[in-house]
Amino acid sequence: MIELTAAQVAAATGGRLSADPEVRVGGPVVVDSRRVAPGSLFVALPGEHVDGHDFAAGAVAAGATLVLAARELDVPCVVVDDVQTALGELARHVLATLRERGDLRVVAVTGSVGKTTTKDLLGQLLRPEGETVVPRGSFNNEIGLPLTVLEADESTRFLVLEMGASGVGHLTYLTRIAPPDVSVVLVVGSAHLGEFGGIEAVARAKSELVTGLAPGGVAVLNADDLRVAAMADVAPGEVVTFGTIPAADVRAEDLGIDRTGRASFTLRVRPGASDDATRGDGTSARVTLGLVGEHHVTNAMAAATAALRLGVALPDVAARLSDARALSPHRMQVTERPDGITVIDDSYNANPDSMRAALKALAVMAGRDRRSVAVLGEMLELGEDSRVAHDDIGRLVVRLNVKLLVVVGEGAGGIHDGATQEGSWGDETRFVPDVEAASALLRDELREGDVVLVKASNGSGLWRLGDELAAAGADAPGGDRA
Numbered sequence: 001m002i003e004l005t006a007a008q009v010a011a012a013t014g015g016r017l018s019a020d021p022e023v024r025v026g027g028p029v030v031v032d033s034r035r036v037a038p039g040s041l042f043v044a045l046p047g048e049h050v051d052g053h054d055f056a057a058g059a060v061a062a063g064a065t066l067v068l069a070a071r072e073l074d075v076p077c078v079v080v081d082d083v084q085t086a087l088g089e090l091a092r093h094v095l096a097t098l099r100e101r102g103d104l105r106v107v108a109v110t111g112s113v114g115k116t117t118t119k120d121l122l123g124q125l126l127r128p129e130g131e132t133v134v135p136r137g138s139f140n141n142e143i144g145l146p147l148t149v150l151e152a153d154e155s156t157r158f159l160v161l162e163m164g165a166s167g168v169g170h171l172t173y174l175t176r177i178a179p180p181d182v183s184v185v186l187v188v189g190s191a192h193l194g195e196f197g198g199i200e201a202v203a204r205a206k207s208e209l210v211t212g213l214a215p216g217g218v219a220v221l222n223a224d225d226l227r228v229a230a231m232a233d234v235a236p237g238e239v240v241t242f243g244t245i246p247a248a249d250v251r252a253e254d255l256g257i258d259r260t261g262r263a264s265f266t267l268r269v270r271p272g273a274s275d276d277a278t279r280g281d282g283t284s285a286r287v288t289l290g291l292v293g294e295h296h297v298t299n300a301m302a303a304a305t306a307a308l309r310l311g312v313a314l315p316d317v318a319a320r321l322s323d324a325r326a327l328s329p330h331r332m333q334v335t336e337r338p339d340g341i342t343v344i345d346d347s348y349n350a351n352p353d354s355m356r357a358a359l360k361a362l363a364v365m366a367g368r369d370r371r372s373v374a375v376l377g378e379m380l381e382l383g384e385d386s387r388v389a390h391d392d393i394g395r396l397v398v399r400l401n402v403k404l405l406v407v408v409g410e411g412a413g414g415i416h417d418g419a420t421q422e423g424s425w426g427d428e429t430r431f432v433p434d435v436e437a438a439s440a441l442l443r444d445e446l447r448e449g450d451v452v453l454v455k456a457s458n459g460s461g462l463w464r465l466g467d468e469l470a471a472a473g474a475d476a477p478g479g480d481r482a
């Protein structure tokens with residue numbers, strides 16, 4: 001965060017100053033008083049269960065020098081009508097100031113799936129080039145985004161932002177705070193369909209990342225997704241596309257996937273699509289991903305295209321992509337247990353697209369000689385399509401020849417029904433009511449050689465099972481405890 005006086009914070013937010021105007025804030029801007037550091041600005045947000053204002057005094061005692069609040073408090077504060085809006089205004093102001101001073105570039109990522117993976121990849125591609133700010137976790141909404149922006153300072157060269165939307169207008173709000181120089185749109189899919197009310201509404205909402213570009217900004221679009229490719233029509237300026245089809249500017253060719261579920265491909269760049277395609281060997285380089293699952297090719301191509309456009313040389317892009325690892329937990333996190341069982345923990349979240357992708361990876365990793373086990377819970381937020389979507393996943397499980405399906409929880413029941421109707425029989429499909437029952441069943445069932453996928457929406461709590469399964473097996477005879 002750049003250093004600001006209380007007076008400047010008040011001016012940026014249109015707030016009323018109730019503090020010494022010369023008081024300085026320079027520490028991190030925080031909404032959680034436990035994260036306060038000396039010089040922090042504490043943002044007192046009203047929460048569902050707690051009110052940030054109740055923690056303001058504690059935050060100041062811990063070192064915060066100023067509080068952004070909706071009412072007068074007994075500590076130095078700037079009082080505004082709406083704290084969340086003021087937080088956005090402050091971020092907008094700070095970013096505009098930083099842009100005037102230096103050569104900061106803003107890269108934003110949106111899409112129905114893959115945002116966090118892609119922003120983590122971008123971080124790994126850009127960091128060697130210069131100071132890079134990347135959001136913590138999935139910070140992608142009207143609070144997490146401005147907090148991320150406020151982490152930037154004079155030394156920041158690249159500000160990577162994840163932008164999420166659960167309705168039309170959300171991305172416009174975020175791009176007004178941080179207009180991107182490069183906007184990356186991954187896929188328009190079925191995540192959060194219930195909230196949006198239809199896939200065309202999702203497409204419209206995601207296109208706001210393109211219409212919200214900064215002047216002279218570049219749209220990086222997925223050529224393989226027709227709804228994303230169509231966003232070229234609303235791009236204010238240059239468009240660069242990525243994908244597997246021949247028309248893509250940055251293309252993945254000769255795609256293969258190995259038995260560990262990792263994809264490799266040749267990254268070929270059409271001359272002109274990169275900021276500097278003349279460095280290194282020119283136009284193509286081989287990439288082997290460290291991430292598990294063929295679906296990550298889309299995310300990797302998106303990150304590569306944005307990085308190329310920002311001036312990273314192709315050989316560096318290829319090398320760094322091959323070295324990149326998953327940085328956020330519970331996303332295709334693979335554990336080889338000492339007892340010979342492989343656990344794929346993808347329990348961070350789930351929707352039909354990511355379920356399909358994870359199940360395909362499971363099938364590839366199990367191959368012909370290992371037993372595949374899918375432990376699946378509910379996909380939330382699907383609205384009226386929910387029943388059919390779960391049923392479809394059950395049928396896919398059977399078609400992929402998954403040997404054991406464990407369906408966890410009432411809400412996921414449709415997966416069990418779909419599998420049963422598609423021809424699964426006997427002990428191949430089991431339904432259990434909750435995580436505890438799943439855990440007990442798997443303790444009995446799992447044996448050496450099994451490949452187990454755990455996946456559900458975050459709210460269904462299957463990540464607890466993911467953690468448990470990944471940690472288990474260390475007591476096996478001959479187990480490696482180092």
Ligand SMILES: Nc1ncnc2c1ncn2[C@@H]1O[C@H](COP(=O)(O)OP(=O)(O)OP(=O)(O)O)[C@@H](O)[C@H]1O
Binds near residue numbers: 111116164293353355
């Ligand atoms: N291109 C893709 N196609 C299908 N599934 C994907 C793709 N990219 C990521 N996934 C899967 O989707 C899940 C979420 O990935 P990630 O966290 O990167 O997405 P996100 O867009 O940030 O999600 P959220 O909206 O929850 O923030 C993971 O299970 C991941 O393996």
Ligand SMILES: [Mg+2]
Binds near residue numbers: 116117137140162
């Ligand atoms: Mg995310």
